[in-house]
Amino acid sequence: MLLTGTVVVDSATVIDEGAVVVDGTTIETVGERDELLDRYPDHERRDFDIVAPGLVGSHIHSVQSLGRGIADDTELLDWLFDHILPMEGSMGADEMRTAATLGYLELIESGTTTCIDHLSVSHADQAFEAAGEVGIRALMGKVLMDQASPEPLEEDTEEALAESEELIRQYHGAFGDRVRYAVTPRFAVTCSEECLRGARELADRYDGVRIHTHASENLGEIETVETETGMRNVHWLDEVGLTGEDVVLAHCVHTDETERDVLAETGTHVTHCPSSNMKLASGVAPVLDYLDRGINVALGNDGPPCNNTLDPFTEMRQASLLQKVSQLESTALPAATAFEMATVNGAEAAGFEQLGKLKPGWKADVIGLRTDTSRATPVHDVLSHLVFATHGDDVAFTMVDGEVLLDDGEVVGVDVEAVREQAQTYAEQYS
Amino acid sequence: MLLTGTVVVDSATVIDEGAVVVDGTTIETVGERDELLDRYPDHERRDFDIVAPGLVGSHIHSVQSLGRGIADDTELLDWLFDHILPMEGSMGADEMRTAATLGYLELIESGTTTCIDHLSVSHADQAFEAAGEVGIRALMGKVLMDQASPEPLEEDTEEALAESEELIRQYHGAFGDRVRYAVTPRFAVTCSEECLRGARELADRYDGVRIHTHASENLGEIETVETETGMRNVHWLDEVGLTGEDVVLAHCVHTDETERDVLAETGTHVTHCPSSNMKLASGVAPVLDYLDRGINVALGNDGPPCNNTLDPFTEMRQASLLQKVSQLESTALPAATAFEMATVNGAEAAGFEQLGKLKPGWKADVIGLRTDTSRATPVHDVLSHLVFATHGDDVAFTMVDGEVLLDDGEVVGVDVEAVREQAQTYAEQYS
Numbered sequence: 001m002l003l004t005g006t007v008v009v010d011s012a013t014v015i016d017e018g019a020v021v022v023d024g025t026t027i028e029t030v031g032e033r034d035e036l037l038d039r040y041p042d043h044e045r046r047d048f049d050i051v052a053p054g055l056v057g058s059h060i061h062s063v064q065s066l067g068r069g070i071a072d073d074t075e076l077l078d079w080l081f082d083h084i085l086p087m088e089g090s091m092g093a094d095e096m097r098t099a100a101t102l103g104y105l106e107l108i109e110s111g112t113t114t115c116i117d118h119l120s121v122s123h124a125d126q127a128f129e130a131a132g133e134v135g136i137r138a139l140m141g142k143v144l145m146d147q148a149s150p151e152p153l154e155e156d157t158e159e160a161l162a163e164s165e166e167l168i169r170q171y172h173g174a175f176g177d178r179v180r181y182a183v184t185p186r187f188a189v190t191c192s193e194e195c196l197r198g199a200r201e202l203a204d205r206y207d208g209v210r211i212h213t214h215a216s217e218n219l220g221e222i223e224t225v226e227t228e229t230g231m232r233n234v235h236w237l238d239e240v241g242l243t244g245e246d247v248v249l250a251h252c253v254h255t256d257e258t259e260r261d262v263l264a265e266t267g268t269h270v271t272h273c274p275s276s277n278m279k280l281a282s283g284v285a286p287v288l289d290y291l292d293r294g295i296n297v298a299l300g301n302d303g304p305p306c307n308n309t310l311d312p313f314t315e316m317r318q319a320s321l322l323q324k325v326s327q328l329e330s331t332a333l334p335a336a337t338a339f340e341m342a343t344v345n346g347a348e349a350a351g352f353e354q355l356g357k358l359k360p361g362w363k364a365d366v367i368g369l370r371t372d373t374s375r376a377t378p379v380h381d382v383l384s385h386l387v388f389a390t391h392g393d394d395v396a397f398t399m400v401d402g403e404v405l406l407d408d409g410e411v412v413g414v415d416v417e418a419v420r421e422q423a424q425t426y427a428e429q430y431s
Numbered sequence: 432m433l434l435t436g437t438v439v440v441d442s443a444t445v446i447d448e449g450a451v452v453v454d455g456t457t458i459e460t461v462g463e464r465d466e467l468l469d470r471y472p473d474h475e476r477r478d479f480d481i482v483a484p485g486l487v488g489s490h491i492h493s494v495q496s497l498g499r500g501i502a503d504d505t506e507l508l509d510w511l512f513d514h515i516l517p518m519e520g521s522m523g524a525d526e527m528r529t530a531a532t533l534g535y536l537e538l539i540e541s542g543t544t545t546c547i548d549h550l551s552v553s554h555a556d557q558a559f560e561a562a563g564e565v566g567i568r569a570l571m572g573k574v575l576m577d578q579a580s581p582e583p584l585e586e587d588t589e590e591a592l593a594e595s596e597e598l599i600r601q602y603h604g605a606f607g608d609r610v611r612y613a614v615t616p617r618f619a620v621t622c623s624e625e626c627l628r629g630a631r632e633l634a635d636r637y638d639g640v641r642i643h644t645h646a647s648e649n650l651g652e653i654e655t656v657e658t659e660t661g662m663r664n665v666h667w668l669d670e671v672g673l674t675g676e677d678v679v680l681a682h683c684v685h686t687d688e689t690e691r692d693v694l695a696e697t698g699t700h701v702t703h704c705p706s707s708n709m710k711l712a713s714g715v716a717p718v719l720d721y722l723d724r725g726i727n728v729a730l731g732n733d734g735p736p737c738n739n740t741l742d743p744f745t746e747m748r749q750a751s752l753l754q755k756v757s758q759l760e761s762t763a764l765p766a767a768t769a770f771e772m773a774t775v776n777g778a779e780a781a782g783f784e785q786l787g788k789l790k791p792g793w794k795a796d797v798i799g800l801r802t803d804t805s806r807a808t809p810v811h812d813v814l815s816h817l818v819f820a821t822h823g824d825d826v827a828f829t830m831v832d833g834e835v836l837l838d839d840g841e842v843v844g845v846d847v848e849a850v851r852e853q854a855q856t857y858a859e860q861y862s
Contacts, residue, residue, distance in 0.1 A: 330504070420803070
């Protein structure tokens with residue numbers, strides 16, 4: 001297939017009248033449109049205004065999709081314990097499948113081709129199947145909670161780890177290696193030391209399996225961990241093995257200098273979720289400091305109940321705007337950096353190789369945008385335009401691993417209407 | 432015309448299966464869908480998921496639309512003096528007409544039915560004509576700059592005020608009273624005392640003419656004013672007559688207690704522009720304190736070069752999220768308040784009576800939204816959904832004064848393609 005448009009190869013390279021040629025699951029070549037049209041006259045063709053690498057949502061809760069808007073404007077602890085966890089705890093296999101499918105549909109419809117997905121305690125297999133059906137690339141895992149958790153969610157430590165291992169055997173590397181496994185403790189507060197150390201041991205037993213958890217999102221959380229362990233949260237995670245190049249920590253809003261040193265020294269990945277941090281009043285993560293230290297910072301939308309969108313363009317824009325206003329510096333976190341966070345940095349966090357740029361030999365995860373709207377006119381700088389002016393509705397085409405998942409704005413191979421109707425019906429039981 | 436859907440009457444009242452009946456330029460009745468369908472069987476009908484009051488953009492720069500993306504990620508003073516003001520200064524009548532038209536198109540396409548528009552020094556008549564052509568409701572005026580301004584923009588005080596008066600005679604109350612005049616000094620830094628006092632005198636001579644200016648947006652501005660006048664900015668504006676129930680001050684990010692007292696005592700309106708304040712690193716306006724004091728706070732997108740969208744839903748969401756994170760309080764500025772800021776508070780600032788709610792006898796400024804998308808599924812609370820999940824692309828229908836401006840997502844009566852092409856061509860001269 002041959003895709004034409006202004007081609008954003010990466011944050012530093014744009015081809016004004018370019019084209020991308022895809023062969024199988026990878027990009028064959030990228031270059032000038034006219035030259036490639038001459039060279040590949042028989043290739044099936046799609047024309048766009050902008051062609052870009054698929055975006056990476058590096059901290060997502062697809063299975064919370066039925067709770068979009070369930071608890072807006074509420075106190076954080078009420079939000080979690082009165083709304084979100086009860087919803088997760090009450091969801092059966094069908095609800096989980098519908099929620100995950102809806103989440104993946106929203107992601108591919110708005111330009112996310114890879115996600116790092118934090119599932120729930122039960123029915124994680126439903127989300128793996130949904131990812132396989134929709135075709136998204138994902139690093140994902142069943143959630144571990146073995147202490148201080150509401151009744152239906154708290155599990156026996158050994159059983160939870162054993163179920164995780166079953167899922168690894170079944171799904172790690174599944175669907176043409178589009179789906180990989182991350183052992184996923186919810187956060188230190190709801191996981192015993194045995195659980196956290198067990199997560200590390202389990203991840204180490206399987207090549208390519210990673211670890212994904214929440215860390216230092218809010219002040220109450222880090223106080224609880226410090227009270228129980230005598231350590232700051234990141235030090236505790238480091239102590240039990242949950243730092244390193246295969247670990248993704250979502251949020252990291254509240255860290256001190258010594259914790260940042262640990263993150264940098266261990267090569268731990270951080271996912272910044274600006275809209276969620278704003279809506280839940282968590283605070284402003286020290287993203288610029290992390291980047292200065294060489295820490296890999298990716299971007300995530302978090303879940304629909306705390307955002308309330310999975311649009312990755314909204315998050316790029318928000319990441320830049322939030323750093324500018326909090327630093328009182330209008331040059332802070334420019335478009336190129338936001339774009340890197342949402343592409344190559346996300347790919348690095350997720351552990352997928354040759355992903356996040358439109359380069360020959362790299363994975364054919366590509367999006368095509370149409371920007372023939374008043375709100376996207378005029379275009380001065382296309383990279384800046386992607387970050388500050390366009391959004392998910394401009395995405396007309398989404399390809400993962402060379403497979404077209406969204407074509408001319410329509411999802412391929414999934415009955416989207418049926419999923420939406422089912423989601424609305426299921427959602428009416430939550431409040 | 433009869434519009435059906437979940438009807439958001441105002442921030443406190445929602446009719447789940449409702450309808451709005453429009454007669455001429457006003458709303459005739461609002462109620463249950465089935466009852467109104469029985470009562471008005473022959474009315475032309477439109478069906479939506481949500482029917483809501485048209486939104487009010489209370490601080491807009493439509494004529495900066497050609498500069499969308501012109502100077503992202505730059506220092507504030509470079510942004511203004513190296514990019515925005517030179518662009519405005521170089522624009523001829525045709526560029527001004529195209530820019531304003533593009534701005535009004537973007538506004539009506541994304542659900543804004545009324546704007547308070549800050550034009551430029553020259554060719555203001557072109558924007559008035561554009562507003563008349565597109566059909567938007569607007570309070571707007573030529574900009575006054577008579578000191579400390581770049582060459583092509585600085586004008587003789589008397590001549591500038593005389594031209595303003597000409598425009599008042601020509602356009603105040605024009606287009607069926609959809610368009611009204613606001614005398615528009617740019618800000619205290621670029622306006623002499625004579626100019627500011629002249630603005631007040633001019634506004635007082637014409638019934639319904641208001642005053643619109645920028646105030647206390649950034650620290651450099653208020654330092655300059657204090658150095659030159661010996662007063663804090665709002666005190667200076669009060670001294671020269673630029674406070675009161677007919678005055679709209681955009682931004683008010685940096686005010687002290689005594690200035691807030693003045694704003695409250697004089698009934699001066701404040702327009703909050705959260706995305707702009709974030710992108711230009713201006714700071715976080717004390718919106719909650721203003722509201723606590725009874726100050727009327729409206730919402731605005733500011734201009735495309737500092738946002739980069741005129742989508743009013745983005746601004747409602749941003750207003751809520753920015754207060755939550757800056758106050759570290761997730762209940763701060765809830766959806767209902769954001770919605771009031773973008774509707775009735777904006778109408779009050781603009782001075783249009785019976786505007787901003789869907790009530791019998793009120794102005795027929797109405798929008799219809801379709802939300803049959805993955806990203807807008809499910810819906811729990813419709814008001815909260817409007818603020819946190821929907822955006823301008825969901826707007827399928829826009830009516831101002833009973834006239835349909837956008838129908839089934841298509842602008843009525845304007846060659847939108849031609850405007851966009853012209854805008855892109857003109858825009859290429861700016862950088």
